[in-house]
Amino acid sequence: MTRFGRRDEKLPDLMAEAALAAMADAGIDRPDAVIVAAMNPEEFTGEGNYGSLIATRLGLSHVPALRVETATSSGVAAVYSAFAAIAAGLQRSVLVVGGEKMTHLATPRVSEIIGRSIDPHEKSYGTTMPALAGLVTRAAMHRRGLTLREISQVAVKNHAHGARNPYAHFRDPVTLEAVMESRLVADPLRLYHCCPISDGGAALLLTVERRAVRIAGIGQGGDTLAVRYRRDLTSFRATQAAADAAYRMAGFGAERVDVAEVHDAFTPFELISLEDTGLVPPGKAGRATLDGHTAIGGRLPVNTSGGLKARGHPLAATGISQLVELCWQLTGRAEGRQVEAHVGLAQSIGGLATNNWVTLLEGRR
């Protein structure tokens, strides 16, 4: 993956940087197919036809290429598509590369583009993604006893992790006080409860051969585009269904997971996601975080990369970068933040939890 953050390079160059690194690492310079993830390159960069554009940029214009999209979880949708093509015997090796370039645009324009993932009717009332996240957070505080201190501690932890990751957007630790006193974005969410707008690319090379890390399970879950139609605002049905499917494929459950990357676009989502995936019992994620159980050195390190909060969130790169971090953790290459792990879980959220993914990676003993 590239370093995430404000990058001057164009999106094809960021994707190429990640893709070439993945191909070099795998020792495969001509994959059978290329699958590109980008949430909205047309509006972010003015260019489309991204499958062909990236294949051409990589000198692989004769290699079949396509683009897959599930809003902010597009990266994992691309991994799934590659997994399916290989499992079907259609290809032996597939390059998956995702990325987004956003920081060159004004924030209101970025919000407008991201806001296309929201139910049109809800959007007609002026709803934004942070506004919906604020609504979910307020409901979780009211109904499930989530506290501001808990969601703030997630930011403190993930910034501390990001400080140890050379690929992270933010590498400065933050204090609990700074988080809780940062400016209000969408009540009760403050600036430091929200991930940044980032540029970056990430890539994986999937092959039919057994290598250092294998995909043990991958599952997808859906939910209504309109948040108002959901039975429960304080957990994500799409994550629960994705986790069920991934555990079913893997043939094991949450008890085998040693390390996790979850989608903390807003810090309360880390807590909700830990419970939705069964990694932490219902209602216990806040306490586990305050007690340090999810920090590096704790019993279940979560977002060792810094998470979306500190590593950054270049949309379609994010889900892939979670798996890159797990690959590094499972193969002993997470220098400066290495944990002891054999099985890793990644959870990615598309839109306001309309299209979520859970992936289980297993290292070779």
Added chain:
Amino acid sequence: MTRFGRRDEKLPDLMAEAALAAMADAGIDRPDAVIVAAMNPEEFTGEGNYGSLIATRLGLSHVPALRVETATSSGVAAVYSAFAAIAAGLQRSVLVVGGEKMTHLATPRVSEIIGRSIDPHEKSYGTTMPALAGLVTRAAMHRRGLTLREISQVAVKNHAHGARNPYAHFRDPVTLEAVMESRLVADPLRLYHCCPISDGGAALLLTVERRAVRIAGIGQGGDTLAVRYRRDLTSFRATQAAADAAYRMAGFGAERVDVAEVHDAFTPFELISLEDTGLVPPGKAGRATLDGHTAIGGRLPVNTSGGLKARGHPLAATGISQLVELCWQLTGRAEGRQVEAHVGLAQSIGGLATNNWVTLLEGRR
């Protein structure tokens, strides 16, 4: 599929109309997954997250859904993704639905959006898709002896076919004279050599069970985004590679094909595509067209639906609608335009032939 043309409905409603018809026809009301094809719904309609949006619109919000894109051939990319998921054993039934809504926008805006598929450098000189197609056509006339009469006869034939298809955008026959005297768009291409801007949706239900029609082969081919880097302007490498892959998977060749739908976004592309797929020997497609061999009643009926030229071209719906037409032909349901056919070939072009697909469908004897 929906009727193609100027439609007042919104894109989700067009896609839903097609999807519900496909599900009813298959007798499956809850597929295991939904795969959506749309080239650029964000810019055409202002909405994104189309996997979740369409699944929700269909009352299938809990069914995993994703979107696939390869520019103007996106519909077939979605079919391929569904095929791979089923072949991998990940799903037993997948709804594929594609569509585009364009006619509500001014033509220059539609051209701008479609133009995002062109190599950025070539676009910087003011190149448009019709301009590139004009370049290809001029080269084919100069180097391969293609004539204006031949490319005009394709329009006459396809309008005659469209007149027999209740789903077609254009249902009026045109004369050779009218085609050759229509206004110039991009020399030598005239208005009637170009497909219209259309709205519409199309859907297929793929299942693991053997039904009336099976996918015997599906192949994808790529080429450089930049047209200037290609060895040959007068044939499409991406079609040739896609056809090779599809025939290889099917275990048979062009000689078994009884009926074909090819991507005549510009009428000379029908002739080029017939030769690239091996359906007609090199240099013979123009003559075959003038002699009526590719008309309904001829020995290889091509674009019985009217093709992109007359059925219309709602981008991501197009590749799927080609397969819908073949399904109808192979099961004796192409009322008013039925031909005798057991094997059908569909060929779809993404961008300026950067990302092409060939699919072979086989009916049950």
